[in-house]
Amino acid sequence: MVDFTLNAKARNDLGKGASRRLRRNADLVPAIVYGGEQEPQSIALEARELKKALENEAFYSHVISLSVDGKSQEVLLKALQRHPAKSHVMHADFLRVVAGHKVTVLVPLHFINEDACVGVKKSGGVISHTMTEVEVSCLPKDLPEFIEVDMAKVELGQIVHLSDLKLPKGVTAVALTQGADHDLPVANVHAARVASGDAAAEGEESAE
Known part of the structure; x- marks a missing residue:
């Protein structure tokens, strides 16, 4: 640290x-x-x-x-x-900072195992980050420098939400305290978009 x-x-x-x-x-x-x-x-x-x-x-x-x-x-x-x-x-x-009093801080997200992501390796998907930091509440002694988002097992079409994050002990995501409607997306794996030129070429090949 x-x-x-x-x-x-x-x-x-x-x-x-x-x-x-x-x-x-x-x-x-x-x-x-x-x-x-x-x-x-x-x-x-x-x-x-x-x-x-x-x-x-x-x-x-x-x-x-x-x-x-x-x-x-x-x-x-x-x-x-x-x-x-x-x-x-x-x-x-x-x-x-006052000892024993909780603080609210924006903490950066570190995305790990993206190269090993199932949705990328097996299905040719692309990872998109919806959030790069998350607002947390905790005691000063429990404040993390960053929070890891493990993408290894995320499949094509799957969305990682705030509730999926593994937060350290004593750390709470502020948005989640406001109800289920605030379980925001953090990242997802989606199908790669085909460029319009490539799509046209594929169409011509199919016609032939």
């Missing part, structure tokens, strides 16, 4: 103008930490350090050790605001 640590400084100079100056002059990213019994706190992160952390998929669904002026606290990344054209981070939101 990867351990993530971020360093930050508290900031009192607030507003859009202050945020622009941070990004332009100091190469810092404005952010906020909220939740728990403490008041929300405005902070500034080093853009380079945050960018490096964001390159790791696990960072998005992992408890992070955030040190603000030397005082450490555990947080989760809850939101990112990126520049619409340049994609760099403009602002970040972090939620304080």
